[in-house]
Amino acid sequence: MFRKKKEKVELVEKKSQGLWRKCEKCEQIIYNQEWEQRYRVCPNCNYHFRLTAMERIQLLIDPMTFEEQDREIYPVDALSFKYLDTTYKEKLKEAQEKTGQNDGIIIGKGNIYEYPIEIGVMDFEFLGGSMGSVVGEKIKKAVFYAIKYKIPLVLVATSGGARMQEGMLSLMQMAKTSAAVAKLEQYKLPFIMILTNPTTGGVSASFAMLGDIIMAEPGALVGFAGPRVIEQTIKQKLPAGFQSSEFQLEHGFVDMIVERKNLKQTLFNILDYLYDW
Amino acid sequence: MVLEFEKGIHEIEEKIKALKEKDKFPDFDKQLELLESKYHAEIEKVYSELNPWKITQIARHLDRPTFLDYINMIGTDFVEIHGDRNIGDDQAMITGMMKIDEEKFFIIGQQKGKTMEEAKKRNFGMPNPEGYKKALRVMKMADKFNRPILTFINTQGAFPGIEAEERGQGEAIARNLREMAKLRVPVVATVIGEGGSGGALGIGVANMVFMLKYSVYSVISPEGCASILWRDSTKASEAAKALKITADDLLKLGLIDGIIDEPLGAAHRYPEQTAQNLKNKLLETTKELARMSRNKLMDRRIDKFLNMGKFSEKPLK
Numbered sequence: 001m002f003r004k005k006k007e008k009v010e011l012v013e014k015k016s017q018g019l020w021r022k023c024e025k026c027e028q029i030i031y032n033q034e035w036e037q038r039y040r041v042c043p044n045c046n047y048h049f050r051l052t053a054m055e056r057i058q059l060l061i062d063p064m065t066f067e068e069q070d071r072e073i074y075p076v077d078a079l080s081f082k083y084l085d086t087t088y089k090e091k092l093k094e095a096q097e098k099t100g101q102n103d104g105i106i107i108g109k110g111n112i113y114e115y116p117i118e119i120g121v122m123d124f125e126f127l128g129g130s131m132g133s134v135v136g137e138k139i140k141k142a143v144f145y146a147i148k149y150k151i152p153l154v155l156v157a158t159s160g161g162a163r164m165q166e167g168m169l170s171l172m173q174m175a176k177t178s179a180a181v182a183k184l185e186q187y188k189l190p191f192i193m194i195l196t197n198p199t200t201g202g203v204s205a206s207f208a209m210l211g212d213i214i215m216a217e218p219g220a221l222v223g224f225a226g227p228r229v230i231e232q233t234i235k236q237k238l239p240a241g242f243q244s245s246e247f248q249l250e251h252g253f254v255d256m257i258v259e260r261k262n263l264k265q266t267l268f269n270i271l272d273y274l275y276d277w
Numbered sequence: 278m279v280l281e282f283e284k285g286i287h288e289i290e291e292k293i294k295a296l297k298e299k300d301k302f303p304d305f306d307k308q309l310e311l312l313e314s315k316y317h318a319e320i321e322k323v324y325s326e327l328n329p330w331k332i333t334q335i336a337r338h339l340d341r342p343t344f345l346d347y348i349n350m351i352g353t354d355f356v357e358i359h360g361d362r363n364i365g366d367d368q369a370m371i372t373g374m375m376k377i378d379e380e381k382f383f384i385i386g387q388q389k390g391k392t393m394e395e396a397k398k399r400n401f402g403m404p405n406p407e408g409y410k411k412a413l414r415v416m417k418m419a420d421k422f423n424r425p426i427l428t429f430i431n432t433q434g435a436f437p438g439i440e441a442e443e444r445g446q447g448e449a450i451a452r453n454l455r456e457m458a459k460l461r462v463p464v465v466a467t468v469i470g471e472g473g474s475g476g477a478l479g480i481g482v483a484n485m486v487f488m489l490k491y492s493v494y495s496v497i498s499p500e501g502c503a504s505i506l507w508r509d510s511t512k513a514s515e516a517a518k519a520l521k522i523t524a525d526d527l528l529k530l531g532l533i534d535g536i537i538d539e540p541l542g543a544a545h546r547y548p549e550q551t552a553q554n555l556k557n558k559l560l561e562t563t564k565e566l567a568r569m570s571r572n573k574l575m576d577r578r579i580d581k582f583l584n585m586g587k588f589s590e591k592p593l594k
Binding site: 072073074075076077078079081082083084089092093096102132133134136137140162164165166167168169170171172173174175176178179180181182183185201202204205206207208209210223224225226229230233234238242243251252253 | 435436437438439441442443444445446447448450451452454455456458459474475478479481482494495496497501502505506507508515516519520521522527530532578579582583585586587588589590591592593
């Protein structure tokens with residue numbers, strides 16, 4: 001029972017001011033209204049602009065059905081991490097002010113074409129989508145909610161990797177989120193991963209590569225080691241398109257590349273194959 | 278190889294060596310005794326002044342015992358198992374079976390290589406995806422035949438290269454993290470030198486995780502962290518301190534389960550004593566774990582990692 005897309009999604013917080021904007025990628029002048037209508041995709045080069053976690057939820061979840069869970073989990077500066085003239089604590093406060101979020105992920109329950117799913121969405125605006133203890137804990141909680149309500153789990157990744165300022169606590173979130181996926185497997189509930197630009201480092205070496213189905217947005221950077229680190233190691237320039245979603249598809253590490261405008265419908269179609277609500 | 282802060286120790290060591298090569302003379306014993314007491318005093322002084330960056334240098338010392346050295350020192354009847362049955366046989370990751378005091382184990386570890394020639398062959402201990410896949414194949418075999426698994430971590434990290442990305446370095450590590458969580462046999466991991474990020478963790482999801490006293494385990498190398506956060510890779514010493522990468526710090530944070538002692542002067546000076554401590558700890562721990570049922574071993578391991586992390590129910594002040 002594949003449903004037809006019913007509603008046009010309105011991304012709440014209109015970023016467009018004025019009639020025109022310049023594409024971050026191709027630098028063409030594009031018409032703001034068209035850009036919004038295309039869910040913030042450049043009509044000229046198909047560049048998928050970043051969405052905040054809340055915008056992504058608006059895109060994927062039926063209006064008025066999203067219930068956020070465990071908002072009250074806050075990060076701590078467990079190592080009292082200081083560098084240059086700043087501290088992790090200060091950086092956290094800045095990021096909290098900038099995004100209105102407590103940390104780099106939102107989890108909750110919501111409907112996709114009237115059927116409930118558990119969803120977790122990372123936010124690149126919060127310290128580069130880095131994974132620290134809060135992100136790990138909320139992914140664990142999302143897994144537990146999926147198990148509790150017997151519903152599918154969808155996670156949307158965007159991350160530069162582990163959050164250095166939490167030291168080894170952040171590395172262990174890789175093991176934690178992967179152990180959570182191992183737990184979810186026991187209940188035979190679908191786990192769909194959506195990779196968005198960028199998904200690298202520790203996140204790409206843990207839960208993000210463990211979905212039953214892995215979808216990626218076009219042109220996203222997806223890879224383990226950062227391109228600069230690789231270039232320094234092998235002392236040569238990387239070919240164009242290296243570590244793109246398309247590269248990962250070609251090498252067998254993602255199942256499909258899905259344009260943002262088709263994302264909700266495709267996600268629903270896949271869930272429908274894997275799961276009977 | 279002599280570390281800058283060990284120069285004083287090294288000088289006395291050289292003097293002792295030179296003296297011992299001489300024929301005995303009337304004052305010989307007295308002089309030797311004097312030198313040896315100076316030597317111990319110097320070691321004590323230097324080792325009481327260690328900091329995380331100095332410990333990192335000890336952990337990376339070229340004379341520090343490698344995985345193969347420990348196999349020789351603590352095990353017998355080692356049988357190497359080769360290849361991931363797909364791409365090849367990653368020389369940076371060694372897998373196999375060995376006995377310790379007649380107890381049978383499956384063993385997995387990264388091998389850095391001591392000479393330039395061996396280091397090249399071993400890709401400086403940085404595994405490719407096929408290394409993680411080989412490790413997983415061997416771990417699943419251990420699970421099938423119900424034998425405990427010992428892993429030995431010593432790597433700067435998983436190799437950052439073109440082929441590694443093409444063959445899915447991230448996926449290979451991710452799969453190991455999930456599959457190791459599900460093993461139903463005792464798994465004990467020990468950081469014997471450098472525990473470098475995801476490349477280390479890829480064989481590190483264990484019931485018990487130990488570190489040798491002068492080893493380090495970090496989410497990113499101090500140099501890498503310094504170049505990103507300090508925008509200056511020469512600030513590695515500060516980054517090493519901030520990251521909390523020593524055995525003592527990680528035990529306090531509850532991220533490892535114990536520290537295996539090394540004599541003052543460290544494993545590169547006292548390999549045999551260190552190996553003995555390692556052996557005792559591994560035997561004692563696996564014996565203890567063997568009392569648990571197969572399901573309990575898995576459940577405990579999963580729960581242990583599910584509980585890692587520090588956060589609060591209250592906002593930052």
